[in-house]
Every structure is written in C-alpha cells, then in structure tokens.
Amino acid sequence: MDLLTLTISTVMFSAMTAAALVSLYITNKTNKAMCDWAIAGVLFFSCNLSILVSTFFTLPWLLSPVLSNVMYIAAHGFIFSGIVRHTRNENAYLTIASICAMVFLIQFAPHVSESVTFRLLTILPMMMALNGLSLFHLWRFRNSSLGKGYWAAGCALSLFIVYTLVHMGMVLSYPEKLEYLGDDIVQTTNLLATTLYDAGITLGVIFIHAWHRETTLRNLSRTDALSGWYNRHALNEFATREFARCQRDKTTFAFVTFDIDYFKKVNDTYGHLIGDHALKHIASVAKDATREYDYHFRHGGEEFVLMFSGLQINDIEVVAERVRRAIHAAPFVTPTDTIPLSVSLGIAAMEPDDLNWHVVLERADNAMYRAKKGGRNKAERFNQQKLSLVKA
Numbered sequence: 001m002d003l004l005t006l007t008i009s010t011v012m013f014s015a016m017t018a019a020a021l022v023s024l025y026i027t028n029k030t031n032k033a034m035c036d037w038a039i040a041g042v043l044f045f046s047c048n049l050s051i052l053v054s055t056f057f058t059l060p061w062l063l064s065p066v067l068s069n070v071m072y073i074a075a076h077g078f079i080f081s082g083i084v085r086h087t088r089n090e091n092a093y094l095t096i097a098s099i100c101a102m103v104f105l106i107q108f109a110p111h112v113s114e115s116v117t118f119r120l121l122t123i124l125p126m127m128m129a130l131n132g133l134s135l136f137h138l139w140r141f142r143n144s145s146l147g148k149g150y151w152a153a154g155c156a157l158s159l160f161i162v163y164t165l166v167h168m169g170m171v172l173s174y175p176e177k178l179e180y181l182g183d184d185i186v187q188t189t190n191l192l193a194t195t196l197y198d199a200g201i202t203l204g205v206i207f208i209h210a211w212h213r214e215t216t217l218r219n220l221s222r223t224d225a226l227s228g229w230y231n232r233h234a235l236n237e238f239a240t241r242e243f244a245r246c247q248r249d250k251t252t253f254a255f256v257t258f259d260i261d262y263f264k265k266v267n268d269t270y271g272h273l274i275g276d277h278a279l280k281h282i283a284s285v286a287k288d289a290t291r292e293y294d295y296h297f298r299h300g301g302e303e304f305v306l307m308f309s310g311l312q313i314n315d316i317e318v319v320a321e322r323v324r325r326a327i328h329a330a331p332f333v334t335p336t337d338t339i340p341l342s343v344s345l346g347i348a349a350m351e352p353d354d355l356n357w358h359v360v361l362e363r364a365d366n367a368m369y370r371a372k373k374g375g376r377n378k379a380e381r382f383n384q385q386k387l388s389l390v391k392a
C-alpha cells in the first residue's frame with residue numbers, strides 16, 4: 001500500500017472511531033470520562049487530517065507540525081484524563097495543559113524547530129510518559145469492582161508504549177532518512193501503529209464504558225431503592241452461594257432477621273413519607289452497628305435480614321444485641337417530633353442436616369416472632385423447645 005492510501009485510510013478510520021466515541025458520549029452526557037475520551041477521538045482525527053492535508057498543500061509551520069503535534073499529545077492526555085476521571089473522579093486537565101504548553105514551546109527551540117528527529121525525540125518520551133501514567137492508573141485500580149473492564153485498554157496502552165520505544169529506536173537508527181512525510185519505513189510503520197492504537201484504545205474505552213454500565217445495572221437490580229441495602233433477589237443469589245460455601249468449608253452460616261416494632265403506628269400517625277424516612281434511618285443505624293463485609297438485606301416491608309458467615313453464634317448474638325441497642329438509642333428525629341423506634345430480632349444458625357438456607361431463615365423468623373411475643377425490643381436465638389411452647 002502506498003503512503004497516500006495508508007494516510008487516507010488512517011484518516012477515515014480515526015473519523016469512525018471519533019464518531020463512535022462522540023456518539024457514546026451523547027447517549028450519556030453525565031459520563032465525564034467518556035467526554036474526555038470523545039475529545040481524544042476528535043483530536044486524533046484532527047491530527048491525522050492535518051497530515052493528509054499537508055500531503056497536498058504546504059501548511060504554515062505553526063499549523064503543521066507545531067499545532068498538529070500539540071493536538072496529538074493532547075489526545076493522549078485526554079485518554080489519560082478520562083482514565084483518571086473513571087478511576088478517581090478527578091480530571092487531569094492541568095497535566096494536559098502543562099504538557100501541551102511544553103510541547104508547543106519546545107518546538108521553537110533552535111535544533112528542534114529544524115529537525116524532525118529532534119522533534120520526535122522530545123515529543124515521543126512525553127507521549128510515553130502519558131501512556132505510562134494511564135497504564136499505571138488502570139493497574140492500580142485493577143482489583144476494584146470495575147477492574148475487569150480495564151484489560152483491553154491496558155493491552156492497547158502496553159503495546160503502544162512498546163511501539164513508542166521501537167519508534168524512538170528507528171528514529172535514532174535512521175535519522176538522515178526522516179522526512180516529515182515520505183515513503184519510508186518509519187512513516188509507514190508509524191501510520192500503521194497509530195491506526196492500531198486508535199482501534200485498540202477505542203475498543204478499550206468502549207469496553208470500560210460497557211463494563212461500567214453492566215456493573216451499575218447489576219448493582220441496581222440487587223439494591224433496594226429505599227434503604228440502599230440488598231433486596232430479596234440479591235438475598236437469593238448471595239445466600240445460595242454463601243450457604244454452599246459454608247457447608248463445604250464446615251464453617252458457620254447464620255441469619256439475624258429484624259422487624260420494626262409497631263411500625264404501623266408510625267405510618268398511621270406521621271404518614272408514609274415519614275415512615276419511609278424512618279425505615280432509611282433504621283437501615284443506616286443498623287448498618288453502622290455491623291461490619292462493611294456483613295451482608296445487609298431488606299427482605300420486604302419493614303423486615304431486614306443480616307447474613308453472617310464464619311462467625312460463632314455467640315458473636316452473632318453480640319452483634320444482634322448491638323444492633324438492637326443502637327436502634328433503641330437513636331430515635332428518629334423529624335422537624336416536629338422525635339419518634340422512638342425499636343426492633344425485635346431473631347437469630348438462627350445453620351445446622352448439619354440443613355438442606356438449604358431457607359430453613360435457616362425460617363428459624364430466624366420464628367425466633368423473631370418469639371421476640372415479638374415476648375415483649376418486643378429484644379433479640380432471641382432460635383430454640384426448638386421454646387418454639388414448641390410458643391406454638392402450643
């Protein structure tokens with residue numbers, strides 16, 4: 001393929017990737033990372049276009065190569081900024097502005113302004129540093145919940161960093177052959193590598209975006225909108241998995257269920273809106289009284305479920321009592337009133353012949369029922385004999 005055809009293909013390809021990134025941003029304008037990546041796509045396209053135009057017309061030196069190089073570095077900078085936004089919710093505009101200013105000014109330096117080789121040898125390391133920072137960020141956050149979406153962008157960045165080193169090697173090996181445009185191996189390889197990088201990084205950021213959406217939707221489908229705790233659907237998923245794991249590892253598996261006492265009275269007296277706020281309040285106090293890695297579910301209405309694995313039953317009783325006390329000690333305060341709240345709790349652990357988690361939950365519910373019968377605002381552990389007495 002001759003260089004002109006290759007250049008035209010590169011321009012067409014970058015136009016398509018820019019259009020894809022801009023379209024993705026338009027479908028979700030709140031996604032700031034995608035905004036940065038869309039800008040990067042447009043900048044890559046503009047650079048490639050300026051190379052194509054300069055094959056037909058002699059552009060002013062300030063436009064090509066000076067501004068063209070600045071745009072190319074800025075494009076890599078916006079990829080980096082999008083990654084920083086995605087992982088840390090910050091932008092990297094100051095870094096981009098500083099590097100672009102440096103690239104702009106450096107091209108006026110005596111040797112650099114006259115020589116393509118010098119220009120490349122100053123710009124390529126900066127580009128490599130930007131891509132290295134992007135890669136470092138993805139690597140640092142690889143174990144986060146969104147980390148699985150990073151591998152494609154990580155591969156594209158790694159390969160391009162390796163190529164940049166090769167490019168620098170070629171620039172040093174053939175300095176006399178380097179024309180800004182010309183039918184030589186450096187130019188051809190560079191256009192091919194740029195196109196491949198464009199494809200790789202575009203697929204990479206689209207994959208990050210898609211994985212983010214997938215994770216958000218999955219979390220939404222598992223979350224109860226009012227309390228922010230997991231919902232019934234998630235209970236089914238996590239309890240099935242944990243029960244099987246605990247049975248296999250011969251470790252403890254237990255539920256603590258709790259229900260708000262006289263909650264109907266709260267709704268009847270203050271209305272459902274205040275009732276909803278009271279529910280949120282209870283969820284927040286109970287969550288603070290337990291550990292981050294315990295499982296918290298809203299089972300429905302005003303009933304909540306805590307799930308524990310690997311914790312001794314006596315320790316679970318201590319946690320249940322802590323939850324009860326914390327809720328009792330934190331009445332719900334409205335602008336006009338202070339509403340005292342309490343909960344009744346039931347505790348039950350897995351027994352050796354249990355076939356599934358449903359029976360454990362049923363026992364915890366029975367124990368909770370006993371706590372209600374026994375005066376409320378208390379925690380009861382499941383006890384077969386006492387249950388018979390309650391039922392009799």
Ligand SMILES: Nc1nc2c(ncn2[C@@H]2O[C@H](COP(=O)(O)OP(=O)(O)OP(=O)(O)O)[C@@H](O)[C@H]2O)c(=O)[nH]1
Nearest residue numbers: 259260261262263264265267272273275276301302
């Ligand atoms: N505001 C609000 N109320 C709810 C929600 N879900 C269930 N409830 C209310 O919770 C109340 C439950 O009442 P009951 O089952 O009679 O129990 P209780 O009044 O708490 O009495 P005990 O449990 O026996 O102490 C009902 O008034 C339901 O309408 C909700 O999402 N928001």
